[in-house]
Amino acid sequence: MARFGDALATGADLVSAAERAVLQALRPLDGDPDLICFFVCGADPEEVTLAGERVMAHAGEALSIGCSATGVIGGGRGVEGQGAVSVWAARLPDASLTPFRLDVLPEGDHLAVVGMSEPEPTDRVALLLANPYEFPAQSFVERSTDALGGLPVVGGLADGMRGQDSVRLFFEGGVADAGAIGVLLGGPGIVGTAVSQGCRPIGPAMAVTKAEGNMILELAGVSAYERLESLVNALPQEEQELAAVGLHIGIAMDEYADRHERGDFLVRSVVAADPEMGALTIGDMVEVGQTVRFQVRDQESASSDLLERLQSFDADAPGRTAAALLFSCNGRGAAMFDAPEHDVRSVQRTLGADAVGGFFAAGEIGPVAGRNHVHSFTACLLAFEG
Known part of the structure; x- marks a missing residue:
């Protein structure tokens, strides 16, 4: 039995796809999950909402977090521009998980971001998903390195197949269409982050x-x-x-x-x-x-840079990578490579990770040289130990 599972399901009935994906992702786990991350691509925003709610209904006591996207990654595949649901599930019994939801409020002549949890000394990384149309992701992430005491932030900017009005954020059983959501992850089991800028x-x-x-x-x-x-x-x-x-x-x-x-x-x-x-x-x-x-940047440069970054990450990692969350730019996939699963298969092949889930983002979040940034055309990775 394993600590991680992932699955990707497609189909005209997005809710049925969500059901199949979450059950398949949970099947290999040797107990109840602690964290479920999931990503939904669909043409109808209401059906996307129902699909996300179906995944969360199976979460039990696990922390569930996800978003809408124009493409999803899971099960060794990448699917873009069609109905699909990716689910990634993890048992992290010794890790600490602190969820947070960020909103924006007017404060004088500027906007203030509220809702961020104070990191604990044992926290290793923050996972962040944001609506780029409604949340100042660029400025928040740029300031986060100092505000969070150097804590790495990794994740992606959500999107929808109908643009701004179709973005959905899923968080602990609820659905939002604005702001940002995330979780602080601490304790053992987290290998680290990697960013390939592809140039x-x-x-x-x-x-x-x-x-x-x-x-x-x-x-x-x-x-x-x-x-x-x-x-x-x-x-x-x-x-x-x-x-x-x-x-x-x-x-x-x-x-x-x-x-x-x-x-x-x-x-x-x-x-x-x-x-x-x-x-x-x-x-x-x-x-x-x-x-x-x-x-x-071209296909060859992006592919070789990803391989180089992954090999360097694997050599420096304190433990074997068993699973990962992957946030690839929506300008990668089939638009840059021969197939949309290029990045996920590179991660699986190079790191030996069995369960890799994620989505094609409207902007990727990850640290470069110790500072957090929002990127484009990158692949950002959060790796977990087996």
């Missing part, structure tokens, strides 16, 4: 010598636009094409490293280039003195 660097690392907010004006004393233009012109044709369709930039997380290679950067998109100003606008704030390096 590879091009060109040299350069210092930011002039910047304003999220605009880079100068790199190594030269117009940022000119630096980019000369770099792209020197690339092989294939890499020029990659840069034209999806150029990114990596912000070094350790300024004192002797070298800055793949995995040393927080990757953000280049959202605009202004030749007149000589400026590049990126998807994050940047400061003078930081080191950056341009990045490209």
